Amino acid sequence: MNRQQRIARLRERLAIARHRLNIAVAALVAEEEIEARQRRQRRWWVKPWIQRRPLYGQYETLMQELRLEHHGDFKAYLRMEPDMFQELCARVGPRIQMSQDGRPPLSSGIKLAITLRFLATGNSYRSLAFDFRVTHNTISLFVPSVCRAIVEEYEDEVFSTPSTPDE
Structure with a gap:
């Protein structure tokens, strides 16, 4: 494998890693938003x-x-x-x-x-x-x-x- 092929393969791996990272960050943000909504929900406005x-x-x-x-x-x-x-x-x-x-x-x-x-x-x-x-x-x-x-x-x-x- 020549140098250009190795660079192309590394770029492909980097793109896949970035994609996986974006998916993980999006999942964490969504989970945090759900937790925040659950924390803010009140049982009563007035007891x-x-x-x-x-x-x-x-x-x-x-x-x-x-x-x-x-x-x-x-x-x-x-x-x-x-x-x-x-x-x-x-x-x-x-x-x-x-x-x-x-x-x-x-x-x-x-x-x-x-x-x-x-x-x-x-x-x-x-x-x-x-x-x-x-x-x-x-x-x-x-x-x-x-x-x-x-x-x-x-x-x-x-x-x-x-x-x-x-x-």
Whole structure:
């Protein structure tokens, strides 16, 4: 076999090896895409126990019962009278209400109730999540903004800034 034949044969082997390599890479990429799709698939968009919030959540059940039947227990629960809660909700509600982008947003009332319960008890976000049937990461997002909204709404009435050094 002369030199040109050996070079031609080597090129043929190289082309076959490249073809096999391309097939192997394509198979690995396809396998990885399938695994990635399987990893991303969720069982639920919202967990079923959270979807039952209107039936069993504390805001929808216990708080409404206490508001209608036992004002003293409502005050013990949130550390404020039901009328004050309604006033606070009316004043702060527009600041904390989110626009609707598909799924219905949490009402300003439930956000305020969870925040007040957090401030009253110091319970963890996870504990409040089970009580109110709202995920803990959602609670962690709105509690600071509700606190800011309360301060902004009442700062002119409650927090006075001294205007002179003597004050």
